Amino acid sequence: MKEGIISKEYVIPANDFAVAGEASSNVKKILIQLGVEPQAIKKTAVSMYEAEMNVVIHAGGGRAFVEIDEEKILIKIKDDGPGIPDIDLAMQEGYSTASDEIREKGFGAGMGLPNIKKYSDIFNITSQIGKGTLLEITVFFKVKEFIKI
Amino acid sequence: MKIREVIRVLDAVVLTGEENLDMDINSACGADLMSDVMAYVKENVVLLTGLVNLQVVRTAEMMDIKVIVFVRGKNPEEKIVDLAREMGMTILTTKHPMFIACGKLYSAGVTGRGVWD
Numbered sequence: 160m161k162e163g164i165i166s167k168e169y170v171i172p173a174n175d176f177a178v179a180g181e182a183s184s185n186v187k188k189i190l191i192q193l194g195v196e197p198q199a200i201k202k203t204a205v206s207m208y209e210a211e212m213n214v215v216i217h218a219g220g221g222r223a224f225v226e227i228d229e230e231k232i233l234i235k236i237k238d239d240g241p242g243i244p245d246i247d248l249a250m251q252e253g254y255s256t257a258s259d260e261i262r263e264k265g266f267g268a269g270m271g272l273p274n275i276k277k278y279s280d281i282f283n284i285t286s287q288i289g290k291g292t293l294l295e296i297t298v299f300f301k302v303k304e305f306i307k308i
Numbered sequence: 309m310k311i312r313e314v315i316r317v318l319d320a321v322v323l324t325g326e327e328n329l330d331m332d333i334n335s336a337c338g339a340d341l342m343s344d345v346m347a348y349v350k351e352n353v354v355l356l357t358g359l360v361n362l363q364v365v366r367t368a369e370m371m372d373i374k375v376i377v378f379v380r381g382k383n384p385e386e387k388i389v390d391l392a393r394e395m396g397m398t399i400l401t402t403k404h405p406m407f408i409a410c411g412k413l414y415s416a417g418v419t420g421r422g423v424w425d
């Protein structure tokens with residue numbers, strides 16, 4: 160493994176709105192500590208948070224795997240949820256299957272996947288019905304000085 | 309506009325983050341759906357919302373939003389204010405409903421737009 164690579168793994172709990180977002184929050188703090196440029200941090204934080212919320216809301220929980228090196232962050236978000244039958248449809252702005260209860264909590268605008276696509280530099284989504292969904296999000300950045308932590 | 313001016317314009321009450329009152333804001337985002345907030349890119353944003361839960365603070369954290377205004381007299385629970393305090397954010401609450409609160413800020417000169425709207 161190349162020097163300066165940081166690997167992290169997080170468990171994303173199901174339907175728990177109190178802890179939802181903690182993984183993204185933690186990754187954001189790491190990037191700040193590393194001295195990554197603010198724009199890239201925001202892109203990463205929003206992408207990961209939307210993906211994390213999707214796993215909380217739509218998939219009954221999952222896991223996040225994060226790798227950071229001197230020039231990029233790769234985030235893999237994996238769940239064993241119901242899968243997405245039509246990815247093109249799910250990617251459309253405003254498309255959502257979220258319940259009214261979820262909407263009352265401020266989610267279900269159908270903007271999550273479009274936001275992730277917009278903010279990430281490389282975005283991959285694969286899904287199998289009944290098996291689960293995998294998102295791979297990459298954001299490139301420049302660091303003035305990669306601070307080892 | 310400084311946060312202390314926002315407070316005056318909205319007749320708002322500060323719940324935490326007194327230390328930021330001299331911070332400048334130049335645009336506002338009024339939304340109850342958090343993904344709509346995250347689609348809105350602009351620096352120095354004040355977020356106005358009728359939604360009151362921890363995810364509002366989380367969303368603001370991801371977006372580097374330092375000021376949240378809860379409209380229509382909504383009072384957040386302690387743990388929401390605590391998380392915001394931990395993040396160094398300012399939380400305000402105003403009796404005005406969303407439309408009026410946004411209108412007041414707009415009339416007072418907060419007219420900045422996000423890049424994707």
Ligand SMILES: Nc1ncnc2c1ncn2[C@@H]1O[C@H](COP(=O)(O)OP(=O)(O)O)[C@@H](O)[C@H]1O
Nearest residue numbers: 213217218249255256257267268269270271272
């Ligand atoms: N991890 C996932 N597992 C199953 N379905 C998902 C997942 N992520 C997204 N979806 C489906 O794609 C739709 C669109 O997702 P998104 O754009 O984030 O909007 P929202 O979460 O607001 O509904 C969701 O409503 C849901 O049907």
Ligand SMILES: [Mg+2]
Nearest residue numbers: 209213271272
């Ligand atoms: Mg979503």
